Amino acid sequence: MSDETDLKHLARCVELAAKALESGNPPFGSVLVDGTGAVKFEGHNLTADGDATQHPELAIARWAAANMTPEERVASTVYTSGEHCPMCAAAHGWVGLGRIVFASSSEQLSVWLDEMHVSPPPVATLPINTVVPGLPVEGPFPVLAEAVRKLHERYQHGASK
Known part of the structure; x- marks a missing residue:
């Protein structure tokens, strides 16, 4: 269940x-929090240089695999501004990370992009549990999803600054 910490x-x-x-x-943007509540990793999307795999959730999975035990990984929580894409969800599942909490869903993003007349991404938008069945997942959170939508609008309209 979500709380103030989430x-x-x-x-x-x-x-x-x-x-x-x-x-x-x-x-x-994404944050990895261990079972004790300590922030272990923070990151944001770095795809502008042309590598479309530079998602923060994938970076978290790689970092966790190299720096945490399997027990620490499963006890952790990954927080993210947007629900994992299938690539990141698969990495999360393969590495054995725990719960995922997201501010906005892939379904919301698909609707927003459609409303902005933006082509959908090249990879299908799927719920995390379609890719990793049984994984504890919470989201979206309407109080934050609106802020995420506004960021996507700014991005699509070229207002990065």
């Missing part, structure tokens, strides 16, 4: 998404 970490993800936007990247 909302605090999700708000940080939205801040990181804004930082991504300021650097010319799509607005996505």
Whole structure:
């Protein structure tokens, strides 16, 4: 169940998404929190240089695999401004990370992009549990999803600064 701690970490993800936007990247940000509540990794989208796999959720999965035990990974929570894409959800599942909490859903993003007359991404938008069945997932959070939508509007209209 979500609480103030979840909302605090999700708000940080939205801040990181804004930082991504300021650097010319799509607005996505993520935070890895271990079972004790300590922030272990923060990141944002870095795809502007042409590598479309530079998602923060994939970076978290790689970092966790290299720096955490399997027990630490499963006890952790990944917070993110937007629900994982299938690539990131698969990495999350393969590495054995725990719960995912997201501010906005892939379904919301698909609707927003359609409303903005933007072509859909090249990879199908799927719910995380379609890719990783049984994984604890919470989201979206309407109080933050609106802020994420506004970041995507700014990105699509070229207003990165």
